[in-house]
Amino acid sequence: MDTPTVSNTSEGIYIGLVSPDQDVYSTVGQTSHNSPGAQHTETSGQSSHPYRLAGGCVVLCALLLTPAIVLYTSASQNCSMGCVEEPLRANNSTLDKDQLQRDNNSLNTQKDQLQRDNNSLNTQKDQLQRDYDSLNTQKDQLQRDYDSLNTQKDQLQRDYDSLNTQKDQLQRDFDAVVVKFPVLDQYCPLRSQKRVCRPCPEGWEQRNSECYYFSTVVKTWNDSRSDCLKQGADLVIIESKEEQDFIYKQTGGYVHWIGLSDSETEGTWLWVDGTPLQKDKVFWETGEPDDRGSEDCAAAGRWWVLGLGGGWVDFPCHKLLRSVCETDALPL
Incomplete structure (x- = not known):
């Protein structure tokens, strides 16, 4: 019966192992015939033949089991490491994938927030530009108003000086009138809560x-x-x-x-x-x-x-x- 060859993972170690074939049995037969014990047994008679057959079977079994044990041990070692490493690699891969997904989601969230912040800053920038333009317009208007007020102030100063001159003249005229008409009641006596003015003071002749x-x-x-x-x-x-x-x-x-x-x-x-x-x-x-x-x-x-x-x-x-x-x- 043919035994399968060792898997690829063990090829580097057991590359010379192959399934036993008829050569094994022939070798065993030759060995038994060539050994001195065998010759002695043959000479001893046919009663020792079953023991030789049993010994051959034992040797054959040992030869057959040795590669199997080696393969099993190696496979067990490989399985114990592989069975642990594979799930670990799978788990690590899953964990890495989940972490990457979370990182990606976080980055997407940050990107969206940055986009919103950028949009907000653009809006604020546009508003600030409008405010700046408005303030510039107001500044220009205020400058025009200031110039106009300065012009008005100069005109008012001239008017004030002119009024002061007129006031001084009126004061002189008033003083002259006071000197000329020292007593108002003489010309406009108060009668029945009303002043009745006459061309000349009372007691004077016109x-x-x-x-x-x-x-x-x-x-x-x-x-x-x-x-x-x-x-x-x-x-x-x-x-x-x-x-x-x-x-x-x-x-x-x-x-x-x-x-x-x-x-x-x-x-x-x-x-x-x-x-x-x-x-x-x-x-x-x-x-x-x-x-x-x-x-x-x-x-x-x-x-x-x-x-x-x-x-x-x-x-x-x-x-x-x-x-x-x-x-x-x-x-x-």
């Missing part, structure tokens, strides 16, 4: 655009003028025959100081506003001015005691007389 006040208190020329100034007026300046006649009618038989004197330069008569007396507008009483006793101030009106007819007379400035104040009428 003629055309002028107001006249004929005092009843006697004072020197200088003191009389001070009283007129306090009321926003001055001693009267007579500029026409009609005005002279009006003064004459209002004096009521009393001589009144007028705004004419030569106290600065003797013989040079000046009105209180500094203008010189014009020769075609003089209304001196006959024989006046005579300058008796430093008579440097002029008066006008009727004075029956002196027989005056209303013309001008020069008197000493310290003489106590009534006076005539004059100011502009309030235009209504």
Whole structure:
């Protein structure tokens, strides 16, 4: 019967082992015939033949079993290592595959997250670009607004300076009005919670655009003028025959100081506003001015005691007389 050859895994070790064939048996037969024991046995007779056959069988069995035992031992060793290594290799392969799968899944997850992060960063970048463009636009607009405000500021400064100039002029005008009209109630007295304005203060006489006040208190020329100034007026300046006649009618038989004197330069008569007396507008009483006793101030009106007819007379400035104040009428 043929025994199979050893597997490929044992070929390197048992390459010379083959299945026993008829040569084995013939060898055994030859060995038994050639040995001295065999010759002795043959000579001893046929009774030892069964023992020789049994011994041959034993040897044959030993020869047959030896390769089998060797093959079994080798196969057992190979199987014990292979049976362990193969499952281990399979397990390792499975474990490696699972780990690789997990690593792949993790990398895919990270890749997806990175993709999302990249998309988010791109979105943020686009938004930042839009914000940057918007801020640039706003900056340009603010620059234009700033330039415009600077221009307006310069214009306002010019307007402010102009208004300051106007204010100063108005202050001067106001001061002049205050001097001219020191008491509002004189022109616009308060009646029934309303002010009723008149061209001239109460107690004054109006003629055309002028107001006249004929005092009843006697004072020197200088003191009389001070009283007129306090009321926003001055001693009267007579500029026409009609005005002279009006003064004459209002004096009521009393001589009144007028705004004419030569106290600065003797013989040079000046009105209180500094203008010189014009020769075609003089209304001196006959024989006046005579300058008796430093008579440097002029008066006008009727004075029956002196027989005056209303013309001008020069008197000493310290003489106590009534006076005539004059100011502009309030235009209504």
